[in-house]
Amino acid sequence: MGDNLISVNNVSVNFDYQENFISKKQKIHAVNNINIKIKKGSFFGLVGESGSGKTTLGRAILGANKISSGNVIFHDDERDYELTNMNKQDLKEYRKKAQLIFQDPYAALSPRMTVRDIIAEPLEVMKITNSRQETDERVRDIAAKCRLNIEHLRRFPHAFSGGQRQRISIARALVSNPKFIVADESVAALDVSIQADILNLLKQLQTELNLTYLFISHDLSVVAHVCDVVAVMYLGHIVEMGPSRELFKNPKHSYTKALLSSIPSIDPEKRSEAIELKGEIPSALNPPPGCVFRTRCPNPGVDCKGGEITMGLTEVEPGHWVDQCCVL
Amino acid sequence: MSHLLEVKNLDVKFDTDEGRITAVENISLTVDQGEVLGIVGESGSGKSVTAKSIMKLNPGNTSYNEDAEIILDNENVLQFTSKQDLKKIRGGKVSMIFQEPMASFAPAIKIGAQMVEQLLIHKNINKDEAKSISINMLKRVGIADAEKRFNQYAFELSGGMRQRAMIAMALSTMPKLLLADEPTTALDVTIQAQVINLIKDIIKEYQMGVIFITHDLGVIAQVADHVAVMYLGSVVEKGPVNEILKNPKHPYTKGLLQALPDINNLDAPLSPIPGNIPSPLDRPTGCVFRTRCPHHNPEGKDGKIEMKLIEVESGHWVDQCGIQCGQNG
Incomplete structure (x- = not known):
């Protein structure tokens, strides 16, 4: 297992739900029995x-959501961190190594802190640096890597555009020198021209700083462009997973096919070949059996229409996994 | 022309x-x-x-x-x-459809009432006619159980459904x-x-x-x-x-x-x-x-x-x- 950074083993996350205080307690099955391995240095798309x-899965991997069953293991150089079995000290160490970049660069930055303070905060909270001078040095260093100017550091977030704010967010996530980054819809709120800039920056930082990403997105064209491996999720399950080019060229699951065909084509002559999915995603309170x-x-088969085929991934080609219902 | x-x-x-x-x-x-x-x-x-x-x-x-x-x-x-x-x-x-359908419906008024209200302002018809136009329009945009949805609030609908209802409302005045x-x-x-x-x-x-x-x-x-x-x-x-x-x-x-x-x-x-x-x-x-x-x-x-x-x-x-x-x- 030397080349994996993260192993997610049979992870489920449930939330308790009660409509009002007299009604029965129910469970929301947000994430069900997920198994993924994230290789060191990869760009893993979800x-x-x-x-x-x-998002629930991403947060569970970071230890920000409680895992109901299963386990996540972070393979560091010297030791493994087992997420469900960590004491406070371990959790602190883990947080230095695994960080999150948020979706909305307008909501993620405190308007009352200067950019320097925003980027320095993780260092201070985690007590990584010993002197103000050292902190400043690291802040300047990471800011330069994220293409922020030194004079930007003295300003407040309101002075910046969406793209620049996202670069501040990225600098803050990277300042503690993490190995693993969860980027949750980090380009969704940006204009296309700026989106391209941020994606290129993430790629560049990956090689420069040896990072591994879990890239969460709803935009398949973006994922296809930057990720090496992709997992497609539907209602808490992974329905298809594989190397990104293989998966997008040769999708096997009906959901992946429908998703791909729904992307509006930039060619006006190729209008709407979309496989239209009827209805909407069912509630996670009572997922269909x-x-x-x-x-x-x-195009459901006879067996799966009755719900007789259970969920489970089958390997159709090396590294390309598809839910068995759609393989049969 | x-x-x-x-x-x-x-x-x-x-x-x-x-x-x-x-x-x-x-x-x-x-x-x-x-x-x-x-x-x-x-x-x-x-x-x-x-x-x-x-x-x-x-x-x-x-x-x-x-x-x-x-x-x-x-x-x-x-x-x-x-x-x-x-x-x-x-x-x-002219009618307008906005980006965020949750923000375009009044949250405390039923969807049907909002549709009927604007029809009564713009068309010379009575309440019953306005109601039937609205329900037909909701059906036209592909909303199942249009009669039920007519009596619901915006928060009870999912995002896609809300956007459909918004389109129905925008189009009902032709x-x-x-x-x-x-x-x-x-x-x-x-x-x-x-x-x-x-x-x-x-x-x-x-x-x-x-x-x-x-x-x-x-x-x-x-x-x-x-x-x-x-x-x-x-x-x-x-x-x-x-x-x-x-x-x-x-x-x-x-x-x-x-x-x-x-x-x-x-x-x-x-x-x-x-x-x-x-x-x-x-x-x-x-x-x-x-x-x-x-x-x-x-x-x-x-x-x-x-x-x-x-x-x-x-x-x-x-x-x-x-x-x-x-x-x-």
Whole structure:
């Protein structure tokens, strides 16, 4: 297992839900029985519609959501961190090594702190640096890597555009020298021209600083461009996973196919060949038994319509996994 | 034949504490019946302000230039001042669909009541007729159990359903012009595909004119007949959708297309447009794009070339500075 950085083993995340105080307690099955391995130095993409559990899974891997069952292991050079079995000291160490970049660069930065203070905060909170001088040095160093000017550091976030703010966010995530970054819809709020800039920056930082990313996005064209490996999520399950080029060229699961065909083509002559999915994603309170996608599947088989086929990934080609319901 | 909508030389300025901001400068557009005009551009390019001017929905600190005209159905909207006249356009001849459907429905009033209310204002009908029109319209946009949804609140509907209900409400008064301001941006791709198909069907069925605002060139390629590309309040290029997307002339249009990740061409590098969109408070003189233009056209760079659209091919208009720059790269 030397080349994996993160192993996610049978992870499920449930949330308790009670409509009002007299009604029965129910469980929301946000993430169900997920197994993924993230290789060192890879750009791992997680795609799916809203409500598919991408963010919950990302947060669970960071230890920000409680894992209901299963385990996440972070393979560091000297030792492994087992997420469900960590004491406070370990958790502190882990947080230095695994960081999060948020979606909305307008909400993620405190308006009352200067850019320097925003970027320096993790160093101070985690007590990584010993003197103000050392902190300043690291802040300047990482700011330069994220293409921020020294004079930017004295200003407040309101003086910056969306793209620049996102670079501040990235600098803050990277200042503690992490190895693993979860980027949760980090380009979704940006204009296309700026989106391209941030994606290029993330790629460049990856080689420069030896980073591994979990890149969460709903935009398949973006994921196809930057990620090496992609997992497609639907209603808390991974329905297809594989090397990104293989998966996008040769999708096997009906949901992946439908998603790909729904991307509006830039060619006006290729209008709407979209496989239209009827209806919407069902509630995670009562997911359909068996294959979770069968209620919207455009060509369901006889067995899966009855929900008789359980969810489970099968390897169709080396490294390309598809939910068994769609393989049969 | 006269156009359904003709916008001529429109400037929109806002008076703010920091000074007078030019949000839109010298825009001319036309929309015919049954035609979809797409407006694309980054945030801050003046797309929404242009659309809102057509309904005079801009805030009180707005001023329009004297010689501007917005001719809708042979009447100049900019000269409307009385409530009576404005009512005719707002929700009558023109309807608007917004980006965030949760924010466009009143949260404490049932969806049905909101639909009926606007029908009673604009049409000479009674409550029962209004109710049946509304329910039929909800059915038409593909909402199952329309009768049940009619008596629900906006928060009880999912995002895609809310956007459908919004479309049903906008269409129920049978407007001649529909303004769709980023109607699919907040939706997932599968729901976006549903809503785009629905809008296309409805345009065909009712033969209305549509202005479709989006920042997504893919969506434009799917719905629009004509496109106007806006940058910092000016139209830098406009023409038939095929021409603009396949044969762009202006460096900004080219830049937008190169920055877009294309799933069919994964080897192409993503090239961002350098720099940031300038603040409207210090809008560049001359060519508005010159501060970010990758091609060095010495005169354009100094701001000596005025903004002016020139027809390069039949129906395909490009800003004159951009024609020269576009040839360089």
